[in-house]
Amino acid sequence: IAGITQAPTSQILAAGRRMTLRCTQDMRHNAMYWYRQDLGLGLRLIHYSNTAGTTGKGEVPDGYSVSRANTDDFPLTLASAVPSQTSVYFCASAARTGLKNTEAFFGQGTRLTVV
Amino acid sequence: AQRVTQPEKLLSVFKGAPVELKCNYSYSGSPELFWYVQYSRQRLQLLLRHISRESIKGFTADLNKGETSFHLKKPFAQEEDSAMYYCALRAAGNKLTFGGGTRVLVKP
Numbered sequence: 001i002a003g004i005t006q007a008p009t010s011q012i013l014a015a016g017r018r019m020t021l022r023c024t025q026d027m028r029h030n031a032m033y034w035y036r037q038d039l040g041l042g043l044r045l046i047h048y049s050n051t052a053g054t055t056g057k058g059e060v061p062d063g064y065s066v067s068r069a070n071t072d073d074f075p076l077t078l079a080s081a082v083p084s085q086t087s088v089y090f091c092a093s094a095a096r097t098g099l100k101n102t103e104a105f106f107g108q109g110t111r112l113t114v115v
Numbered sequence: 116a117q118r119v120t121q122p123e124k125l126l127s128v129f130k131g132a133p134v135e136l137k138c139n140y141s142y143s144g145s146p147e148l149f150w151y152v153q154y155s156r157q158r159l160q161l162l163l164r165h166i167s168r169e170s171i172k173g174f175t176a177d178l179n180k181g182e183t184s185f186h187l188k189k190p191f192a193q194e195e196d197s198a199m200y201y202c203a204l205r206a207a208g209n210k211l212t213f214g215g216g217t218r219v220l221v222k223p
Contacts (some may be wrong), residue, residue: 031209040124042215043159043201050209059212090159096209102147103161104203104211 003027006091006107013081013114021076021110023091030096032074033104034058034066036087043090049074050096081114088112117142117206121214128192129222136187136217138176138202147205148185150176151213154198162187162200172196192221 004025013019023032034046035058045058049068063085065077074093078085088111094104118141128134140146148165163171165178165185176187185202202214 031211033211035213040215042121043213045210045212048210056208056210058210092159092211094205094209094211102205103149103164104151104205106159108158 004091004093004105004107006089006110008110009108010111011113013078013112015082015114016080019078019081019112021078021089021091021112023074023076023107024072025074025093025105026072027093027095027105028071029093029105030071031094031104032068033092033094034064034074034076035090035092036060036085037090037109038087046076046089081112083114086112086114117146117204117210117212119202119204119212119214121200121202121217123217124215125218125220127220127222130194131191133188133190134192134196134219134221136200136202136219138185138187138214140183140185140202140204142183142204142206144207148176148178149203149205150174150185150187151201151203152198153201159201192219194221194223197221 007022030051033048035043047066049055091107092104120139150162152162153159205211
């Protein structure tokens with residue numbers, strides 16, 4: 001693994017089903033993020049995590065949950081998918097604020113279609 | 116609460132013309148501001164950050180705390196600048212918020 005990786009790349013999901021999007025980074029970054037990207041709405045923050053063991057809500061957290069059991073992994077779960085959750089999902093990680101290099105690195109995205 | 120606003124969804128310019136992408140923010144503390152770019156079929160990547168005050172690919176951005184703005188400028192647009200551009204604000208506590216994005220189309 002080099003950088004940050006998401007899985008799956010794309011998925012078609014029946015409404016009402018449970019789905020977990022995976023995100024793994026090997027840069028030992030403290031902060032991790034989940035965004036959804038929708039046409040005309042840009043990138044909206046779903047959930048984020050400052051460090052392993054802590055999570056926080058973003059702008060659009062409803063219908064999603066996250067966990068941060070360790071530094072490397074930050075899975076996003078849709079407990080019961082609905083069509084409005086059709087989107088492209090991006091995971092990102094960044095070193096903590098206060099350091100010189102705090103840019104966020106992004107995964108390649110997961111295209112999710114809920115039917 | 117922190118907020119980032121990019122008022123233009125689409126900017127269409129001719130090659131060689133200047134381009135300016137507007138970004139306004141609201142945040143009560145001292146923000147870190149960034150511009151990210153997403154080229155077709157590529158991941159989002161950092162273009163520049165306000166702390167470094169550098170010019171990347173001919174782009175510059177100046178933080179204006181009085182106007183709470185961080186506009187991105189390039190004097191002579193190139194076709195390869197066609198992409199989606201996002202302004203972002205990182206607050207204390209690591210929360211990273213993006214604007215709605217501006218699509219730039221540079222015509223030959």
